[in-house]
Amino acid sequence: GAGVSQSPSNKVTEKGKDVELRCDPISGHTALYWYRQSLGQGLEFLIYFQGNSAPDKSGLPSDRFSAERTGGSVSTLTIQRTQQEDSAVYLCASSLEAGIYTDTQYFGPGTRLTVL
Amino acid sequence: GDSVTQMEGPVTLSEEAFLTINCTYTATGYPSLFWYVQYPGEGLQLLLKATKADDKGSNKGFEATYRKETTSFHLEKGSVQVSDSAVYFCALRAFKAAGNKLTFGGGTRVLVKP
Numbered sequence: 001g002a003g004v005s006q007s008p009s010n011k012v013t014e015k016g017k018d019v020e021l022r023c024d025p026i027s028g029h030t031a032l033y034w035y036r037q038s039l040g041q042g043l044e045f046l047i048y049f050q051g052n053s054a055p056d057k058s059g060l061p062s063d064r065f066s067a068e069r070t071g072g073s074v075s076t077l078t079i080q081r082t083q084q085e086d087s088a089v090y091l092c093a094s095s096l097e098a099g100i101y102t103d104t105q106y107f108g109p110g111t112r113l114t115v116l
Numbered sequence: 117g118d119s120v121t122q123m124e125g126p127v128t129l130s131e132e133a134f135l136t137i138n139c140t141y142t143a144t145g146y147p148s149l150f151w152y153v154q155y156p157g158e159g160l161q162l163l164l165k166a167t168k169a170d171d172k173g174s175n176k177g178f179e180a181t182y183r184k185e186t187t188s189f190h191l192e193k194g195s196v197q198v199s200d201s202a203v204y205f206c207a208l209r210a211f212k213a214a215g216n217k218l219t220f221g222g223g224t225r226v227l228v229k230p
Contacts, residue, residue, distance in 0.1 A: 031216065033217070035218075042221075042222045042223065043205065043207075043218075043223075045217035048217065059217065091159065093160075105162075105218060107152075107159045107161070108159055109158065109159040110159055
């Protein structure tokens with residue numbers, strides 16, 4: 001079956017612009033996760049959804065970052081007023097359920113964001 | 117807090133050599149442990165996992181054993197191939213982890229030469 005897909009694969013933007021990153025999880029997966037991979041910080045957890053709700057947003061680095069999920073499927077990560085330090089690869093993952101800590105998270109190919 | 121430490125790379129090997137990548141962790145309770153691999157130009161893929169002490173995860177000739185007494189989950193492969201060149205990430209997911217998040221190590225780049 002289809003894996004996790006993300007779009008766009010690459011995004012170049014100017015400092016101060018807003019960007020939206022999209023994630024389509026594996027069909028039937030109720031849990032969805034966003035991570036960020038950057039040279040300086042490695043792989044960082046940002047936020048997760050169980051269904052459409054995000055119980056824990058504490059991983060988001062600033063209030064310029066927000067995420068939503070609709071219909072228990074597609075999720076959008078929005079970064080407002082982008083800064084150069086936001087440049088990174090943004091990874092999305094999904095799993096069957098969020099409540100099972102042994103559950104496997106499957107990752108998408110990522111969106112490479114470059115802020116000039 | 118939870119953390120994962122893995123050996124820094126790059127690790128350069130010849131084909132058919134033995135590979136070990138060390139991984140140790142700090143976590144409250146009994147985490148699940150994972151190895152993910154990122155091949156050049158591709159996304160993260162689960163390589164193997166172990167969910168309780170003394171479990172051995174294995175896949176594609178790679179193995180790792182969950183050692184609670186040494187809080188380790190070292191990755192091994194007996195005979196590497198050029199196609200094993202990738203970045204390997206050790207990760208944990210703590211029981212009732214906040215946000216159900218995975219906590220990753222810094223990654224180890226492995227280069228296998230013919």
